[in-house]
Amino acid sequence: MEEINIVKIGGKVIDDENARNEFLARLAKIKKNIVLVHGGGKVANQVLTSMGIEPKMVNGRRITDADTLRVVTMVYTGLINKTITAKLNSLNRCSVGISGVDGVLLDAVKRPVKDIDYGFAGDITPEGVNAQLLIDLVSNGYTPVIATIAADKNAQLLNINADTVASTLAAGLAQKVKTNLFFCFEKKGVLMDANDDNSVIPLLNSENYPKLSAQGIFSDGMIPKLENAFNTINKGVNKVIIGNSNDVEGFFEAEHKGTMICK
């Protein structure tokens, strides 16, 4: 196998049916090996509310109590995963929707309680990735579609952050096959000037990143994403691109769209 490309989506591409279908139509046409990782969007909050359960978030991360875990499992691995998979299949890109649970794709542990008790939230490591399952599916012509629920060794289901799943799968796969990691978000890339959508920084590496970082141009929200990207590169991933979901075809070109992060 030449390479595998992990594409992570979230936000509007999950929540808005038109945006989602437009994105999936783009993705379906790309003649490359793809693994799609999807977040949960706002659907889980709507279902929680309709069941009289209040969604709880701290620092942008969900507090997953037992009732919430049931709902996010239903929404992520059920409704969203099967909606996306069925759509890709209808676009003639044959896809198999699974989660971290399946084939122990992700061997998770419950996050230890420190300052904040995140409840049934899980942590994962690249060593706990069953990369062979993804390689087998891709080799057989399927596009794996991954929902971000996993389980621990005692069958306790756990909710995992979607960016973390994408990065950890990439690092796990990179030990066996050349792997690229593409994060889709609302902006065209990492911006030099937060007020100018066209000020995309095409390349960040260990040379220019510390200098730009010292100039304070990266927002508080962007810094953990970039640290995560460099961390993934250090674990053997070939390249990371952060860019807009409407530009997804462009991530696969030599003259790439978005911001590329590499060594």
Add this chain to the structure above:
Amino acid sequence: MEEINIVKIGGKVIDDENARNEFLARLAKIKKNIVLVHGGGKVANQVLTSMGIEPKMVNGRRITDADTLRVVTMVYTGLINKTITAKLNSLNRCSVGISGVDGVLLDAVKRPVKDIDYGFAGDITPEGVNAQLLIDLVSNGYTPVIATIAADKNAQLLNINADTVASTLAAGLAQKVKTNLFFCFEKKGVLMDANDDNSVIPLLNSENYPKLSAQGIFSDGMIPKLENAFNTINKGVNKVIIGNSNDVEGFFEAEHKGTMICK
């Protein structure tokens, strides 16, 4: 591959955590190729009710309107499928939970409206089964766990009767590999006397079935199950066994438990 055994569970084995875990512990130890098909049990009704949606059934079959479809997709392919899969994994039987949607395992069509409008209910045929996906998973050492939601060619999700899924998967697989089909239910088998739980008929075939049927010993609920079993045998399935989930190990023995249906 020597053979594949499809095991269908429903009812108490889905609804009752202790009964489910006991069954899965039995299943996990059986050193045979297994595909597990699970129904939805009563969990979907509980979730529907908690969301203020009234469950609707006619003749024991669900009327699946748009809201109900969302919920059964969440419950069957999400909560139940991942709970079972995680449990089997924790018992060292590495399992992959999928649905009819995934890899177009089941190519479904919406049921035409005749007397009753079942809503988003689907029909399937053995020709519409992607048997190779199951064969690949089983060959790689995984136990596929199947939730009974599928999609049509336009990505419309559809709810499929679990007995129908098990039978159709078996007929589809039988075209490629020797296939047995085991239905788990509450009784020890098909009974000669409905009031005597130990009056199990060990064997039904084309010779004794018409005679026993003419004597009127089969209940209204059992007749469609038996017609379905004979239909499956006529489509190439090696044998069908109907028996109690507590006897599941016994289905795999030469001196089988339950009622065996064959030619």
